[in-house]
Amino acid sequence: MKRFAQVGLLVLAGLGLLHTSLFTDEYLRFVKEGMRPLLIASGVLLVGLGAAEAWPVRRGDDGDDPVHGDDPVQVRGHRDGHADGHADGHGHGRSDGDGDGGQGDQDGGHGHDHSRVPRVAWLLFLPVLSLLFYAPPALGSYTASREPAKVVAVQEDDFDPLPAASPLPITLTEFTQRVQQDRSRAIEGRTVRMTGFVTSADGDGWYLTRIVISCCAADSTTLKVRVYGTAAPKADTWVTVDGTWHPGGALGTSSAAVAVDARNVTKVGKPSNAYMDAVPLG
Amino acid sequence: MQDTEIRPAAAAAEGGRGAGAGRGLPRHWPLMLLGAAVAPGLALVLVGRTLEEPAVQAWRTVCLAVTVQALPFLLLGTALSGAINAFVPASVFSRLLPRRAALAVPVAGVAGVVLPGCECASVPVASSLIGRGVTPAAAFAFLLSAPAVNPVVLTATAVAFPGSPEMVLARLAASLVTAAAMGWLWLWLGREEWLRPVARHSGHRPGHSRWTEFRRGFQHDFLHAGGFLVVGAMAAATFNVAVPRSVLDAFSGSPWLSVLFLAALAIVLAVCSEADAFVAASLSGFSPVARLAFMVVGPMVDLKLIALQAGTFGRAFAVRFSAATAVVAVVCSAAIGGVLL
Numbered sequence: 001m002k003r004f005a006q007v008g009l010l011v012l013a014g015l016g017l018l019h020t021s022l023f024t025d026e027y028l029r030f031v032k033e034g035m036r037p038l039l040i041a042s043g044v045l046l047v048g049l050g051a052a053e054a055w056p057v058r059r060g061d062d063g064d065d066p067v068h069g070d071d072p073v074q075v076r077g078h079r080d081g082h083a084d085g086h087a088d089g090h091g092h093g094r095s096d097g098d099g100d101g102g103q104g105d106q107d108g109g110h111g112h113d114h115s116r117v118p119r120v121a122w123l124l125f126l127p128v129l130s131l132l133f134y135a136p137p138a139l140g141s142y143t144a145s146r147e148p149a150k151v152v153a154v155q156e157d158d159f160d161p162l163p164a165a166s167p168l169p170i171t172l173t174e175f176t177q178r179v180q181q182d183r184s185r186a187i188e189g190r191t192v193r194m195t196g197f198v199t200s201a202d203g204d205g206w207y208l209t210r211i212v213i214s215c216c217a218a219d220s221t222t223l224k225v226r227v228y229g230t231a232a233p234k235a236d237t238w239v240t241v242d243g244t245w246h247p248g249g250a251l252g253t254s255s256a257a258v259a260v261d262a263r264n265v266t267k268v269g270k271p272s273n274a275y276m277d278a279v280p281l282g
Numbered sequence: 283m284q285d286t287e288i289r290p291a292a293a294a295a296e297g298g299r300g301a302g303a304g305r306g307l308p309r310h311w312p313l314m315l316l317g318a319a320v321a322p323g324l325a326l327v328l329v330g331r332t333l334e335e336p337a338v339q340a341w342r343t344v345c346l347a348v349t350v351q352a353l354p355f356l357l358l359g360t361a362l363s364g365a366i367n368a369f370v371p372a373s374v375f376s377r378l379l380p381r382r383a384a385l386a387v388p389v390a391g392v393a394g395v396v397l398p399g400c401e402c403a404s405v406p407v408a409s410s411l412i413g414r415g416v417t418p419a420a421a422f423a424f425l426l427s428a429p430a431v432n433p434v435v436l437t438a439t440a441v442a443f444p445g446s447p448e449m450v451l452a453r454l455a456a457s458l459v460t461a462a463a464m465g466w467l468w469l470w471l472g473r474e475e476w477l478r479p480v481a482r483h484s485g486h487r488p489g490h491s492r493w494t495e496f497r498r499g500f501q502h503d504f505l506h507a508g509g510f511l512v513v514g515a516m517a518a519a520t521f522n523v524a525v526p527r528s529v530l531d532a533f534s535g536s537p538w539l540s541v542l543f544l545a546a547l548a549i550v551l552a553v554c555s556e557a558d559a560f561v562a563a564s565l566s567g568f569s570p571v572a573r574l575a576f577m578v579v580g581p582m583v584d585l586k587l588i589a590l591q592a593g594t595f596g597r598a599f600a601v602r603f604s605a606a607t608a609v610v611a612v613v614c615s616a617a618i619g620g621v622l623l
Contacts, residue, residue, distance in 0.1 A: 006505060013508075017353065030347035038354040045357060049501050120509030120593060127349045127512060134333075136343040142336035146526040150564060156445075214442075214564075215557025217347035218522055221564050 001121050007054045009124055014046030016131035026131075028273045029138040031216045138274040139220055141199040141235040144209040149258070150221040152176045162186045167193040167242045169279040172210050172223040176258050179245060183252045187245055192260065194225060195240045195268060195280040198233045205259070206232035208241050213275045223277060226259035238270045240280050337523055345519035348586065351554055352402045352511055359403025360507060363410035364500030368492045372415040383417045387465030390420035391458050394427030401429035401555050401581045402511060405590045406503045418477065423465035426607065429555040429581035430457035439577065442559035449570065452615075452622040453559075456578045460614045464607055478596030510593035514586025518552035521585070525550070534567035544572040545612045548580035555581035571619035578615040583608045 001009075021027040021039035031039075130136070152173050159182045162168060170178075170192045178187040199207040205228040211220045228246050233239055242264040248257030271278065308314065332338055379386040397404060408425035412418050429435065431454055443449040533543040544565065553561050558580045562573040583604045592600035 001505065006501065009505065010501065013353075017350075020350070027350065029343060030350045035351065035354070039350065042354040042357050049497065049504075052497055053501060118506060118509065118593070120513065121505040122509065123512040124505065124508045127346055127515075130342065130346060131350070136339045136346065139340055139343055140336070143340050143523075148531070214560030215554055216351035218344050218351075218518060218551065219553045219557050219561045 001119070003053065005122075007050050009121065009128065010046050010050030010053065012132065013124060013128045014043045014048075014050060016128045017043030017046065020131050020135065025272050026135045028275065029135065029217070032213065032275070033273060139211050139217055140197060141209065143220060144197075144199040144207070144211055144222045144224070147220070147222040149224040150212070152180075152223070155181055159184065159186065162190065167191040169193045171277045171279050172196060172208070172225055173212075173277050175225060175260075176223065179251060179256045179258055180254050181252065185251045188251055189244060191242055191244055191263065193240060193242050193280050194260075195238065195271075195278070196223075196225070197270075197274075198235050198237045198239060199224070200232055200235050201226065204228060208239070208260075210277045211275055212277050217275070220275070224258065226257065227262050227265075228259060229262045230265050233265065233267070238268050240266050240268050341519050341523045344522045345515045348515035348518055348552060348554075349512060352515070352586070353508070355554075356402040356406075356507055356511060357504060359397075360406045360503040361500050362397075362403070363406035363503055364496045364498075366407065366410045366414060367499045368496035370414065375411065375414055375416045379416065379420060383419055383469055384466065386417055386420040387423045387469070388458075388462045390416070391423040391427040391461040391465065392431075394424050394429075394431050394461065395433070397424075397428040397432055401584075401587055402507070402590065404428040405587065405594050406507055409503075409594045410499075412477075418472065418474075419465040419468040422468055422603070423461045426464055426582045427457055427461035430454075430461075430578065435555050435559070435581070438556050439559040442563040446570075448622050449574065452574050452618055453577050455622070456574060456611075456615045456618040457581070459618065460578060460582065460607070460611045463610050463614065464603075467606060467610070476596065476599040476602060478594075478599070506593060507590055510589040511586060514552060514584075514589035517585040517589070518550065521550040530565065531567060537569055537571070540568050540572040541575045541612065541616055544568055544576040545579040545608065545615075548576045549584050549608065551580075552584040552586045553580060570623040571616060574619040574623060575612055575615040579608060579611045582611055 017039050019026075020030075021036050021043065027036065027039055155177050159178065162178075168190055172194055175187070175192060175194060194208060196208040196210045199209040201207050205226050207224045208227050209225075210223045212223060213220050225241075226246070227241055227243065229243070241260060241262050243260035243262040245251065246257055246259035246261045248259060249255035268280075333342070379389055394404075397407065404425050407428070408421045411421040411424065436450055436454060439450045439453055440447065530543075530547075533540050544562075548558065551561070558577055562576045565573055565576065568576075588600050588604050591603065595603075
């Protein structure tokens with residue numbers, strides 16, 4: 001990889017990270033909020049590295065300019081080019097010149113192979129350019145429909161009494177816990193309000209869904225609440241659902257259906273942090 | 283000339299063609315001109331269509347997620363490796379580690395506690411340790427234990443398994459035992475020729491600025507490892523999207539199969555070691571021993587690590603080492619999990 005390509009890659013990678021974490025909040029499609037400072041620091045560091053590489057090198061510091069390769073593959077490359085009509089002999093001559101005018105401690109060409117940045121480094125351009133210009137959306141109904149519903153953590157303590165608000169804003173996690181673990185059946189008959197995106201389901205109804213991550217989007221798990229009583233909106237639409245528990249199984253045990261009878265479904269904007277199971281606003 | 287460096291063969295072919303074109307226009311040149319005008323646009327539209335497919339979008343998201351999550355830790359690891367190379371004299375390690383290699387292995391394994399971060403950081407560091415004269419067996423013990431036994435990962439494990447501290451203990455013990463066992467196995471069976479020579483970590487050379495050496499080494503290692511990280515992320519994303527999680531239920535019944543299955547899952551999912559405890563906790567249909575195997579194998583062997591190791595130490599090494607590590611890790615976690623859990 002040539003020096004200007006290395007500079008370009010480092011600077012673009014830094015800018016890509018800064019773009020995704022500092023200038024926008026697109027990083028939330030991939031990782032958790034807590035990664036932001038690390039990503040910004042990495043972006044700054046990469047831009048700095050690129051700038052340092054681009055800086056005109058002082059004489060004496062530098063024996064390993066990437067152009068002056070002395071690894072066998074690269075030299076062979078120059079020779080091939082040579083044989084095929086690059087009659088100026090430029091590349092080859094330069095690598096000879098480096099050998100002669102080098103720092104005098106090139107024992108057999110070792111120790112100077114920092115120029116040997118392998119071709120595989122070009123692959124880094126793919127995620128980098130994708131981050132900059134063509135970021136994919138957060139995981140949605142495609143992933144959710146292929147994952148079983150997440151098993152929510154068991155609440156160790158007793159459940160607090162539910163607030164009196166109606167409709168009651170609640171997260172999908174808490175709704176699932178209340179339905180399947182709360183022996184006091186406090187959720188029975190209450191109108192709850194939850195926000196998530198739409199995933200279609202086989203049979204009756206559809207799923208109100210949230211994808212949550214513990215570190216990055218590769219470890220996503222899905223929370224699902226089945227919604228009855230209204231036609232399914234388009235998949236991946238973000239909606240707020242008001243409804244009451246849909247009777248099925250014994251409430252307060254794991255046999256209880258995690259489902260609601262919807263009274264009202266309204267479209268809402270997509271939250272910037274889609275991977276957090278948050279209560280509906282307002 | 284740029285192509286000459288990237289891929290010599292292609293450049294040679296192009297050079298030949300360029301020379302031919304110089305002599306006159308090729309035959310059918312209007313057709314070729316038309317093709318050149320239409321083909322890129324057509325390809326762009328087709329590729330664009332494919333990229334909007336939900337499966338491809340999910341793949342791109344997961345692939346980018348693995349890369350973005352790993353990049354800061356990879357930078358940390360390559361900066362450390364660059365710093366070890368440029369600033370730490372080789373004598374420091376020979377003083378710190380016991381002279382006998384068999385003793386150095388467990389010491390290096392325990393020393394893994396000091397590298398906070400996930401597995402991407404440990405590969406370049408281990409490579410630079412070998413370059414500074416540390417015996418490979420000890421460096422490999424460090425490579426394997428560091429991502430699994432550092433305080434960040436152990437805390438995450440304790441948080442993911444509330445009320446079962448024995449899981450943290452079992453993870454710590456199984457990871458250390460596996461790391462030491464692999465170090466000794468290397469002393470017994472390992473061959474130097476499997477390792478690609480790590481000549482580039484030549485240390486500080488007189489007459490050169492240490493700072494420039496550090497920067498160059500850092501940059502080189504980062505670009506190098508970054509490329510392999512992308513390969514690993516792509517492989518992991520492919521499995522992540524192609525294998526639906528509902529397959530898991532089919533294996534959770536049998537105790538032995540479930541251990542093997544979760545170990546295999548850890549390899550293909552390539553979840554970072556700081557998060558794998560949460561993933562393991564969510565696999566509630568499986569026995570604790572199987573989940574322990576997931577957490578022991580994951581930081582030591584996974585697709586992105588195999589790609590990183592193949593890039594750093596060579597393919598011959600990565601294949602043998604990863605296969606052996608996977609077997610040892612499964613055996614250790616089954617044995618230790620059987621006693622503790």
